Amino acid sequence: MPAGGRTTHGFETLERVLIAEEFAYGDAGMLLASPGPSMSGVLLDVLGDQEQKDWFYGRLAERPRWTFFGxxxxxxxxxxxxxxxxxxxLPDGSYRLDGAKRYVGNAARADVGAVIARVAGAQRLGITAVLVDTSDPGFTAEPLGTVGLRGAQITRITLDSVHIPAERVLGRHLSPTRRGMWSIGITFNRLRPGVAAIALGIARAAHDYVTAHRRELRGAERERHEALGRRIEAARQLTYRAALSVDARPAAGHLASAAKARACALAEDVTLAALGFFGPGARLDHPLLDKLARDARGVEFMEGTGNIQKLALFQGLISGKIGKAGEGE
Ligand SMILES: Cc1cc2nc3c(=O)[nH]c(=O)nc-3n(C[C@H](O)[C@H](O)[C@H](O)COP(=O)(O)OP(=O)(O)OC[C@H]3O[C@@H](n4cnc5c(N)ncnc54)[C@H](O)[C@@H]3O)c2cc1C
Structure with a gap:
C-alpha cells in the first residue's frame, strides 16, 4: 500500500499468518508488544481513504509508534x-467522542489508534470507526494487570469529550452499508487467521519444548505427543486455507472463525499437556511452559472467544453460506 510517502507491505492474510506463527514460536508477547500498524492497519486498509492512510502511515514512518484498536x-x-x-x-461536521473501552492492547503507549463507536441516535448503520490521536484532550488509557500475554499491555480507555475532526471518520468515501458493521466484520475476518497463527506458534513452541527436554517418551505418552503434533499440522493447514479464503473473498469469514477457534483450543490443549509431561511441579520447574500456557489462555479472548467463532460458523451453516461453491469449505 502506498501511504505516507513510502510503500507498506504485509496486507495479505497469508503473509501475516506465516510471519505471526514464526514470531509467536519465539514469543507471542514480543510480537504483540511491537510498535506498528497492527489491527488498525488492517482496518485502515478496509475503510481508510488515501488522505487518512497518509496521515496514519506518515506518523508511523517518522519513528516507531504503537497503535491501538478500541x-x-x-x-x-x-x-x-x-x-x-x-x-x-457537532454543527461544524466534526464529532465529540464519549465512552469507555477495556482490554485494548497497547493503548497506553500508542500515539494513534482507531475507536469503534455509535453515532448518537443512529441504530445499526450508525456503527462507525474513527481515528484518534491519543494526545488529544479527553483521551486517557491505563494498563491493566494480566496473567497471560503481558506484552500486549492491555488497557482501560476513557473517552471524555474527545474532539474528532470530520477527516478522521473512516469510511466516509464508502456507502453507508459498507462503513460500519460490514467493514468491521471484514477486518475481523482478515485478522482472525493471524490470531490462529499466534496460537499455532505457542502450541508448536510447547510441543518442541517437550521433545527437547523430556526424557525419552515411550508407549502411550509417545503416542499422545505425536497425536498433538499431527493436530498442530492439521490446524496449520486449516489456518492457511482460511487465510487464502479470506484473501480471495474477505466477506467470507467462516473458515477464519473455524481456524481461530480450532487453533486457540489446540494451543490450550498442547500447553496443558506439555505441563502434564513434566509432572506436578512443572509450572515452577519449567517457567517457559508456564508462560506458554498463560499466553494460550490469552489468545482465546483475542478477536472473539471460541464461542463467538462457533456462533459465526453456525450462522453460516443456518444461512446456507457454508458449502457454497468457491468458499473452499
Ligand atoms: C490479550 C488480549 C488482547 C486484547 N486486545 C484487544 C484490543 O486490542 N482491542 C479490543 O477492543 N479488545 C481487545 N481484547 C478484548 C477481547 O476482544 C475480549 O476480551 C473478547 O472479545 C471477549 O469479550 P469480554 O472479555 O467482554 O467477554 P464476554 O463477551 O463477556 O464473554 C465472556 C464469556 O461469555 C461467552 N459469550 C459471550 N457472548 C456469547 C454469546 N453470544 N454466546 C455464547 N457465549 C458467549 C464468551 O465466549 C466468554 O466465554 C483483548 C483481550 C485479550 C485477552
Missing part, C-alpha cells in the same frame, strides 16, 4: 451491535 467495552464486551461509546455530531 472495540471492547466494559459492559458490552466485543458485540459490535451493542456498543455504547458515542459519537455526537
Amino acid at each position: 472495540l471492547t467495552e466494559p459492559e458490552r464486551g466485543s458485540a459490535v451491535g451493542e456498543l455504547t461509546t458515542t459519537l455526537t455530531p
Whole structure:
C-alpha cells in the first residue's frame, strides 16, 4: 500500500499468518508488544481513504509508534451491535467522542489508534470507526494487570469529550452499508487467521519444548505427543486455507472463525499437556511452559472467544453460506 510517502507491505492474510506463527514460536508477547500498524492497519486498509492512510502511515514512518484498536467495552464486551461509546455530531461536521473501552492492547503507549463507536441516535448503520490521536484532550488509557500475554499491555480507555475532526471518520468515501458493521466484520475476518497463527506458534513452541527436554517418551505418552503434533499440522493447514479464503473473498469469514477457534483450543490443549509431561511441579520447574500456557489462555479472548467463532460458523451453516461453491469449505 502506498501511504505516507513510502510503500507498506504485509496486507495479505497469508503473509501475516506465516510471519505471526514464526514470531509467536519465539514469543507471542514480543510480537504483540511491537510498535506498528497492527489491527488498525488492517482496518485502515478496509475503510481508510488515501488522505487518512497518509496521515496514519506518515506518523508511523517518522519513528516507531504503537497503535491501538478500541472495540471492547466494559459492559458490552466485543458485540459490535451493542456498543455504547458515542459519537455526537457537532454543527461544524466534526464529532465529540464519549465512552469507555477495556482490554485494548497497547493503548497506553500508542500515539494513534482507531475507536469503534455509535453515532448518537443512529441504530445499526450508525456503527462507525474513527481515528484518534491519543494526545488529544479527553483521551486517557491505563494498563491493566494480566496473567497471560503481558506484552500486549492491555488497557482501560476513557473517552471524555474527545474532539474528532470530520477527516478522521473512516469510511466516509464508502456507502453507508459498507462503513460500519460490514467493514468491521471484514477486518475481523482478515485478522482472525493471524490470531490462529499466534496460537499455532505457542502450541508448536510447547510441543518442541517437550521433545527437547523430556526424557525419552515411550508407549502411550509417545503416542499422545505425536497425536498433538499431527493436530498442530492439521490446524496449520486449516489456518492457511482460511487465510487464502479470506484473501480471495474477505466477506467470507467462516473458515477464519473455524481456524481461530480450532487453533486457540489446540494451543490450550498442547500447553496443558506439555505441563502434564513434566509432572506436578512443572509450572515452577519449567517457567517457559508456564508462560506458554498463560499466553494460550490469552489468545482465546483475542478477536472473539471460541464461542463467538462457533456462533459465526453456525450462522453460516443456518444461512446456507457454508458449502457454497468457491468458499473452499
Ligand atoms: C490479550 C488480549 C488482547 C486484547 N486486545 C484487544 C484490543 O486490542 N482491542 C479490543 O477492543 N479488545 C481487545 N481484547 C478484548 C477481547 O476482544 C475480549 O476480551 C473478547 O472479545 C471477549 O469479550 P469480554 O472479555 O467482554 O467477554 P464476554 O463477551 O463477556 O464473554 C465472556 C464469556 O461469555 C461467552 N459469550 C459471550 N457472548 C456469547 C454469546 N453470544 N454466546 C455464547 N457465549 C458467549 C464468551 O465466549 C466468554 O466465554 C483483548 C483481550 C485479550 C485477552
